[in-house]
Amino acid sequence: MSLLTELSEQLPGRAYGPGASEFDTGRTVFAGVGEPDVVVRPHTVDEVATAVARAAAAGLSIAVRSGGHGLLPVDDGLVIDLAEFDTIEVDDAGLVTLGPAAHWGDVAAALASRGLGISSGDTRQVGVGGLLLGGGVGWLVRTHGLTIDALREVELVTAAGEVLTVNAESHPELFWALRGGGGNFGVVTRFTVQASPVDGLVGGSIHFDRSDVPTVLRAWREVMRAGGDGLNSSLMLMPPMGPEMPGGPQVGIALRGTESELRDLLAPLLALPSVAKVDLAPVAYGDLLEDAPPGRPPFQFVGGNGFAPEVSDELLEAVAAAYARDVPTMVLLRALGGAFSRVDADATAIAHRDAEALVIVNGVLPADAEPELVTAVKAGSDAVIALTTGSYGGFEANRSDEITASMYPPATLERLRRVKAAVDPGNSFRRNHNIRPAG
Ligand SMILES: Cc1cc2nc3c(=O)[nH]c(=O)nc-3n(C[C@H](O)[C@H](O)[C@H](O)COP(=O)(O)OP(=O)(O)OC[C@H]3O[C@@H](n4cnc5c(N)ncnc54)[C@H](O)[C@@H]3O)c2cc1C
Incomplete structure (x- = not known):
């Protein structure tokens, strides 16, 4: 049959x-x-x-x-x-019950009237399930940590068909693994997450021309070091995409505070001669999120990502060099630290908690680019990634044992493999950044 x-x-x-x-x-x-x-x-x-x-x-x-x-x-x-599992319910204590197929844009909209939110990814259409099991690097990561840091409980169906309520008391090791170990341990049918206050946000963007990228990079680093946990930011280096979109550095910002506080914190960036456009104003958390493109763009992205323990001069020079090469290149630096780094390295499966930033660098090539060109571009991206440690699986489109090994330090991966052996010894859940069962 x-x-x-x-x-x-x-x-x-x-x-x-x-x-x-x-x-x-x-x-x-x-x-x-x-x-x-x-x-x-x-x-x-x-x-x-x-x-x-x-x-x-x-x-x-x-x-x-x-x-x-x-x-x-x-x-x-x-x-x-799991399309039918798309519940979004919040109680008076700000505990939010989420179905895995709910979208983060809808979660933000549902919590907005209470002044609450969950720092999740930056894209509305991304689902609760994959992001919440993988980590969740969101707009307010320095203020509220990763999305997994707010997770309190899940309902899990194991490979044996058992239904478990998993939290820090009932199944501590499994709960540890589910926070960053991805979909390796079963099907999550319900998440319980603690929401945080997200009212009183001010934010927006500063665009720069391409005349002095190294200075923008260093100024951004200094601004982020001087700013407290309340200041969140990503710096993106965009390639030129036609006359309307000349490319250049773009800094996205969100602060829980006032516009004058924000302008004071950003003064070293706002004073740079290469500033092309400033757009800062009070903003609702949900309006910080963007719409996803309808599908993966028809290019190949040649590069990768890594956690930078320190945004050193050497790293910034490598970033500027990768961006300056002939091939269109995108770089994203997401500031970490703050609440992200106050979580112990062994408290969840995302262990790179000492990182100052997450760095993503990709050359953008046609799908049918010559292999020699792909190899050369990969080497340029790798020169940046070599200055980082580990990687974040959510921003890694490919799957391999090598990629899984880069996501977790060896001791973390071994611990994950032991949990995997206990709940999915036959590796039924392998369509993911796969953690192979120990033994
Ligand atoms: C446009 C775009 C923007 C993104 N932005 C961010 C960002 O800002 N921050 C960030 O951290 N990540 C971001 N990501 C990465 C994103 O978090 C992951 O791709 C995540 O897996 C997507 O979750 P999903 O539920 O939509 O995916 P799905 O495709 O539904 O699931 C992905 C994987 O997660 C597992 N999984 C999903 N649901 C369950 C479940 N209920 N039980 C068990 N396993 C499950 C499965 O292994 C599955 O293969 C982005 C991705 C895209 C495409």
Whole structure:
């Protein structure tokens, strides 16, 4: 009996194959469209458990789709599309119950009237599930930490089809692993997250021309070092994209404070001769978020990311050199420190807590670029990444054992592998930055 026939009998009206619109939705993700054997779209936790136990017992891979912005297209096995699990509920203590398929833009909108928010990613359409299991580097990361730092509890369906309530008391090791270990340990059907105050924000952007990038980089670093936890910022170096978009450094900023406080903090940047445009004003947290492009742009991004323990002169010089090369290059520096760094390295699976910034550098090449060019551009990006430590899986589009090993220090990865062996010894959940079971 085929998997589709069997699951259709066990879960009437919930299992879909080619030709069904639910199949098409479930197999379509930001990165493309796959050809899985079956898409199951459960409505209840018990239905999730039934589908998982069946696929795991047959040794099939189980891909979990929440917001669809992290999964790569799946060409065999089962996709569990959690689209029906999109609850957003908040209680008087600011504890928020989230379904994994809720989108962060909707979460921000639902919490806004209470002056609350959850520092999540910077994109509205990204899903709760993938981001909350992977880490969550958001706009207010220096003020409120990673999204996983606000996680209090999850409901988890394991590969055996067991439904667990996982928190720091009930299953401390599993709860540790779920905060940064991604979708390796089962299907999360509910998250409980502590929201934080996000009212009274002021922010916006400063654009610079390309005349003196090194000075902008150093000034940004000094501004961020002098600013407290309340000051959050990313610096992006954009390549030119036509006459309307000449490229250059862009600094995005958010502060919980007043506009005059913000202008005082930013004075060294605002005084630079290369300032081209300043746009600073009171802003709602939800308005800091951006809309995602409809799918992955048709380019290859050649580079990677890493945590910078120190934004050193050497690192900034390497960044400026990578940006100045002939190939269009994008660089993003996300300021960390603050609340992000006050969490102990072994408190969650994201261990690089001493980082001053997360650095992302990519040459932007046509999909069919000559291999020699790709290799040369990769070397240029690697010169920057070599000055960082580890990497953040959420910003890594590819999957390999090498990438997983770069995401976690060796002791963290070994600990994750032991947890994996306890809850998913057959590695059913392997459509991710895969953590192989220990042993
Ligand atoms: C345009 C864009 C912008 C982004 N911006 C940011 C950002 O600002 N900050 C940041 O930190 N990250 C960012 N990311 C990365 C993002 O956090 C990850 O790609 C994340 O996995 C997306 O979550 P999702 O639910 O949409 O993905 P999905 O594709 O649904 O899931 C991705 C993976 O997560 C796992 N997973 C998802 N849901 C569950 C679940 N309920 N149970 C078990 N496993 C599950 C699965 O392994 C799955 O393969 C961005 C990604 C994109 C495409």
